[in-house]
Amino acid sequence: MSESAVQVDTRHSGGTGEPLVQVENLKKYFPITGGVFQRRVGDVKAVDGVSFTINKGESFGLVGESGCGKSTIGRTLLRLNDKTDGSVHFEGQDLHKLSKSELRKMRTKMQIVFQDPFSSLNPRIKVGEAIGEALIDHGLVSRKDVKERVIETMKICGLADYHYDRFPHEFSGGQRQRIGIARALIMNPEFIVADEPVSALDVSIQAQIINLLSDLQSEKQLTYLFISHDLSVVEHLCNRVGVMYLGTMMEMAPTDELFSNPLHPYTKALMSAIPVPDPTLKRERIVLQGDIPSPANPPSGCKFHTRCPMASDICKEQVPEYRNVGNEHFVACHFA
């Protein structure tokens, strides 16, 4: 029964090394308005100058706690939000400079799977139509062939053909998530943003969906941006991982490197905070003090200094440089 615990790395080898998505110094601020005239009184700096590259065929993980901006990155990267500053290049084209019709065409190549299986499906549209409508709307497949394509995709995602004419309310959370995946997959995209796709699901269903995503990746050479708050899920699925805190990338490295040699105190704390299902394990846990500060009013210097067990005076004053320490391992800490 324990064969499955064999430690073999079969994560897809990390792609071709050819960049598919390049994010440079991306910023997304949400204005805070106040007063009688709804004047802008400040900004929530949801994403504050983040850069990374996702190569073709790899899966890149973004982890962090609530308010760290990981979901905002996913959405701004697909231009579901407008950016504030910086750029996102997809296959070399600046997404935020495309016209509406160019963007519409580009949409067939990049998709998103959402977190909430309940709000991600329109309750009044049958599953079959929900999955197939984009094909029709983009004129990719003739109307009579759509059903066949939809059913084929549904089967790939673990749904049955008789589900075609059903409504979303007749499905469980895990099945709805499969429907969401099928909808994203039907246009044969190259790139999928998976925004916390399993965090609303039960453990036994989580594993099914994670396995599905990983099978699809190897079958279809997909590229993923996998957003999660759960380090263990990210470790399982991703080749490279970025750790975010309050809109800033704190550390980024290939998965094995990051998990065997975490350099940033935040990454270390995050790892040690995850409860491990082994009661015999008595770990020396790093418990961070205090709360996550508000992204509307982030701390000066290193944003983590208010909770950092290693913080010293320099951390309060100077923003640490985000630098490569070798092995493609990037970190933003004065002491790393």
Next chain:
Amino acid sequence: MEQPVNRTEQLQEQLKIVKTESPWRIALRRFMKNRLALIGLIILVLMFLLCFIGPIFSPYTLNETDVTNKNSPPDSTHWLGTDKLGRDILLRVMLAGRISLTVGLVATAISVAIGATLGAVAGFYRRFADTLIMRIADIFLALPTLPILITLGAILSDLKVAPNQRIYYLMFIIGVLGWVSLARLVRGQILTLREQEFMQATEALGLRDNRKIFRHLMPNTVPIIIVSATLGVAGAILLESALSFLGLGVVPPTPSWGNMITAANSLIDFRKRPWTWIPPGMCILVTVMAINLIGDGLRDALDPKMKHR
């Protein structure tokens, strides 16, 4: 160990058995279980039959006066008696019902058409369209309805509009004044829907605006439109009655429930001849109550969450 999971075989036995049901059918089933709403529906249907079919069987005609038999109490020839000109009250009540119900329905249809469209445009396009439409809505809300209607009624009288033409103007006026609340509801609903992940999915899928609006947004606003329109009909009927009672809506000789109650204005009629004003009054009461019961039933059926709040 090899995974025992064959993805395509994760069929769920119990799902095969359950027959599929659309959200509309579920709502219908819930509505049919609501006894009060059903009673309301039956009353309303009977009222419609009475008003639209009933007159065919009447031996009298609308403006046929009978001076020898005026102000007669109910008897076997005039079941509900006659008025001061000797006209048959039953027939007048039925024909008045046609007018009142039609005014209520058409006025509401106008409000819904304007309100839903403007609300949807404001909610979907936001920015300038939203600001413009909502400021216009604010202006309409700031208008004192009754004084305006009275003024308009007086103007219509001044222009000597023929009584049978008047009802068209009336429907239009009531309709145009009533769109604001619905526009706000629809706009609010669309703003909420926009934040739902399935609307973000339509954006990510690159669907055209047409499909987003007509396939995704509108069907989800239909429930609140239905509920608010139903209750709107009741409101329009009441408004029409009030105006007609004041002599500013439907004017005699065209009968409406409102102007028939005017009979109660005279002390003698009020005290001695209740058959002249009780039937139209009862009709208004029963119709409006029936519509409100239906409206409440629809709200519970279409939006079950509302009930628990």
Next chain:
Amino acid sequence: MAKDLVEFRNLETHFKTSAGTVKAVNDVSFSIREGETLCVVGESGCGKSVTAMSLMQLIESPPGKIVGGEIMFEGKDLLKLSKKEMSRLRGNEIAMIFQEPMSSLNPVFTIGKQITEPLLYHLTMTQKEAKARAIELITMVGIPRPEKIFDSYPHELSGGMRQRIMIAIALSCNPKLLIADEPTTALDVTIQAQILDLMRDIKTKMNTAIMMITHDLGVVAEMADFVVVMYAGKVIEEAPVLELFREPRHPYTQGLLKAKPIINQRQERLYSIPGQVPNPVDLGENCHFHDRCEFCMEICKVKAPPLRAHIDGHKTACWLYEEEGKAQ
């Protein structure tokens, strides 16, 4: 071993829905000992919360109803108490904290008012005593500057702080039992670690028994002394925590443990339990896990396995360990 504080005996809580009867808690028996942390673990819809709500008698009726069994608390059957006696017990001897700390605090009252309320009601303290005690409680749950917090409103606090306040309110009357229904599910991991630490701390200091409801086996491993695993309204396994993790016996428990990705223990492929939780309406008298179980036998489809101790203190409800099952 300490003596039993709470004992569920064949508890049955049913919900009437338009589709049929849902036996949310179906013949559940287990006990919580004094000063012990008992974790009830299971997936959504398994009946773990309903069990706790039955204990508190906070089941909304209709549609829910406790139709059978007993819940013994210090020797008396809670189900036989009057409404008044029960409400005296609630918040006093049995306290509860919930998953969503925002919705369990009233937004229009200050934190101070909400903490002192049970003190004034249950312990009949004076205002002054209550305030002093409240400040002491706020300090105890690890919040700095308690005087300032005393006068603030719930919306001014973060999620983690609010959960601490909920714990402070729950502890205000020195309860013998603290029920925690997914207390950290809505929180970030670093905040979860703080809250779990706090709860462990409280347990050792105050010797309160904790009934913790969770879906996270990691939390179970960290917190529990004793574990009850539920599936589709039934207890399918119960054991001391070390025992359960060392040798899970029910195929469902085994599957749950294998399905969870564990940090620094990467697997080639995650184990996953096929299928999904059965529709809770009108479940038959069989093993409810049979259609997802890789060891399913004929008897599993027609007869419910009894919950029995095959090893000392470790109960399992599975035909694999019964004579009838072995015969097949």
